[in-house]
Every structure is written in structure tokens, then in C-alpha cells.
Amino acid sequence: MEDPWQKAYDFAVTVARKAGEVIRKAGESEIKVSTKSSTVDLVTKTDERVEKIIIGSLKEEFGEGTHCFIGEESVAKGEPCILTHKPTWIIDPVDGTTNFVHGFPFVAVSIAFAVNKQLEFGVIYSCLEDKMYKARNGKGAYCDDELIQVSDVKDINKSIIISEHGTDRSPEKVKKIFSTMQKILCIPVHGLRGSGTAATNMCLVATGAVEAFFEIGIHCWDIAAGAVIVKEAGGVLLDVDGGPFDLMSRRMVSANNEVIARRIIKEIEIFSAERDDDMCEIQLE
Numbered sequence: 001m002e003d004p005w006q007k008a009y010d011f012a013v014t015v016a017r018k019a020g021e022v023i024r025k026a027g028e029s030e031i032k033v034s035t036k037s038s039t040v041d042l043v044t045k046t047d048e049r050v051e052k053i054i055i056g057s058l059k060e061e062f063g064e065g066t067h068c069f070i071g072e073e074s075v076a077k078g079e080p081c082i083l084t085h086k087p088t089w090i091i092d093p094v095d096g097t098t099n100f101v102h103g104f105p106f107v108a109v110s111i112a113f114a115v116n117k118q119l120e121f122g123v124i125y126s127c128l129e130d131k132m133y134k135a136r137n138g139k140g141a142y143c144d145d146e147l148i149q150v151s152d153v154k155d156i157n158k159s160i161i162i163s164e165h166g167t168d169r170s171p172e173k174v175k176k177i178f179s180t181m182q183k184i185l186c187i188p189v190h191g192l193r194g195s196g197t198a199a200t201n202m203c204l205v206a207t208g209a210v211e212a213f214f215e216i217g218i219h220c221w222d223i224a225a226g227a228v229i230v231k232e233a234g235g236v237l238l239d240v241d242g243g244p245f246d247l248m249s250r251r252m253v254s255a256n257n258e259v260i261a262r263r264i265i266k267e268i269e270i271f272s273a274e275r276d277d278d279m280c281e282i283q284l285e
């Protein structure tokens with residue numbers, strides 16, 4: 001049977017590589033923080049430029065009317081962040097902007113594609129490592145054309161877990177984040193890590209380098225592509241309360257299996273994060 005989204009998938013890989021090249025070649029002025037929505041949520045000229053390149057290329061290839069776009073920088077400028085049944089591209093042009101600004105060597109381009117509110121494929125280009133991760137619904141996950149798989153560890157005591165702090169610095173939230181990390185560390189686990197990019201963290205779950213990554217406060221563009229890659233590598237996605245994963249909820253546990261995921265969930269101190277689709281007043285459907 002003909003695959004309706006093969007062309008879109010191949011194109012996403014090409015565009016992610018092109019975007020990664022722009023990030024790698026960014027000059028000094030393009031690495032500087034250009035806009036600050038807060039003291040820690042950084043934006044550079046490169047974030048904005050790369051998103052324009054990605055969305056511009058996709059619109060040229062697939063037409064503006066039929067496809068929708070959710071991009072981190074466009075949403076920051078007031079575009080809607082609503083997932084409808086229409087074919088929708090979900091884009092983080094520079095995941096790991098803080099890393100990018102500081103020269104910490106993990107920065108990723110994340111492009112996902114959803115139809116009827118279901119994720120069809122995800123592409124993550126870890127551009128400083130030059131690794132292309134990709135997965136299509138039902139067709140496995142790959143890193144540079146090699147099939148990847150989550151780890152088979154079921155014993156939490158033999159695991160490495162990734163947790164991030166995000167950009168919210170309200171003391172009560174930070175307290176809960178660190179309390180959760182302390183509890184997980186003392187289970188005990190082999191270690192806690194964090195690459196500074198949610199997309200890369202999810203690829204690390206998918207390759208088996210770590211057993212899980214969880215965060216409250218991430219956005220749909222940080223995790224949409226990673227969700228397909230983790231699932232296709234044999235992993236699981238859950239809400240931090242153990243319920244089903246909800247892309248727009250800003251909360252997620254991704255893990256190699258449900259045993260590890262549920263053990264972590266037992267320790268997570270949940271705090272509120274406004275949904276991505278509540279950030280917009282206009283409802284399109």
C-alpha cells in the first residue's frame with residue numbers, strides 16, 4: 001500500500017539537516033541572547049532564523065493551506081498552539097538554546113508530524129554530534145540508518161535516569177523538582193543525568209543509554225518527535241500521574257519499559273504547568 005507520508009518524512013530529514021548546518025555555522029552575533037521572556041528562558045536570533053527556514057521550506061513544499069504549523073518561536077509571537085485533525089508540523093528549531101548560548105555541546109533540531117491528532121513521524125537532528133534520529137509510526141526507530149532499541153533493564157537499581165530543571169524558577173516548583181530528584185537518586189539508581197535538550201534526552205532513552213527521562217514544564221515541540229522515536233524504539237510514554245501520555249499537557253515520563261516508568265512515577269512530586277493548548281485563546285476546532 002502506498003505510504004501517504006513518505007515524502008513528508010524524507011523532506012523532514014532533509015530540512016532538519018539543513019537547519020542543523022545553519023546552527024553549526026552560526027556566527028557570534030547569532031549565538032547571543034536576543035530576546036528574553038525571562039532571565040533563564042533564552043532566545044537567540046538563530047532560534048528565530050532556523051524556525052523561519054524550516055517552516056518556510058515546509059510551506060513551499062506542502063502548501064500553506066493544507067498543513068498547519070506549531071513552532072516554538074511562532075507560538076512565542078502569538079501564533080496558536082492547537083493540535084487539530086489537520087496535518088500538523090510541530091517544530092523546535094533549536095532545542096537546547098541554553099546549551100547553544102553557552103557552547104555546551106548538545107543542541108537538536110526537532111520536527112514532528114501529526115495527522116488526526118496522532119503523531120506520524122519524528123525527526124531529531126543532534127546537530128553538534130551530527131546524529132540523525134528518526135522514526136515513523138509502526139516502522140521502527142533509527143539513528144543514522146541503524147535500528148535503535150531501548151535498554152532491557154527492569155531493575156530500577158541498575159538504571160540511569162534523566163531529569164531536567166526546565167526554565168521555571170519559582171522556589172516551590174524548584175523544591176519539588178529537587179525533592180523528586182533526591183528521592184529517585186536515593187532509590188538508589190546508578191545515576192542522574194541531563195543533556196539540556198529534551199529531544200536529545202529522549203533519543204538517549206531510545207538508544208538505551210539511559211532508562212528514562214521525565215519532566216514537568218516541557219512543551220509539545222520539545223517532545224513530539226522524541227515521543228515517536230521512544231515508542232518506535234520499544235519504549236513507553238506516560239503522564240507523570242501514571243495516566244496516558246498527553247502531548248499538550250507539558251508533563252511526560254518516557255522510559256524503556258512500564259516497570260521503570262511506574263517506579264519513577266511513584267517518586268514524582270507533581271506541580272502545575274499550564275497546558276500548551278491553553279496558552280491560546282482562539283480555538284480553531
Ligand SMILES: O=P([O-])([O-])O[C@@H]1[C@H](O)[C@H](O)[C@@H](O)[C@H](O)[C@H]1O
Pocket residue numbers: 072092094095096097098164165166167195196197198199215217218219222
Ligand atoms: O527552550 P529549549 O531549549 O527549546 O527547550 C528546553 C530544553 O528542552 C530543556 O532540556 C528542557 O528542560 C526545557 O524544559 C525546554 O524548554
Ligand SMILES: [Mg+2]
Pocket residue numbers: 092094095096198221222
Ligand atoms: Mg525546546
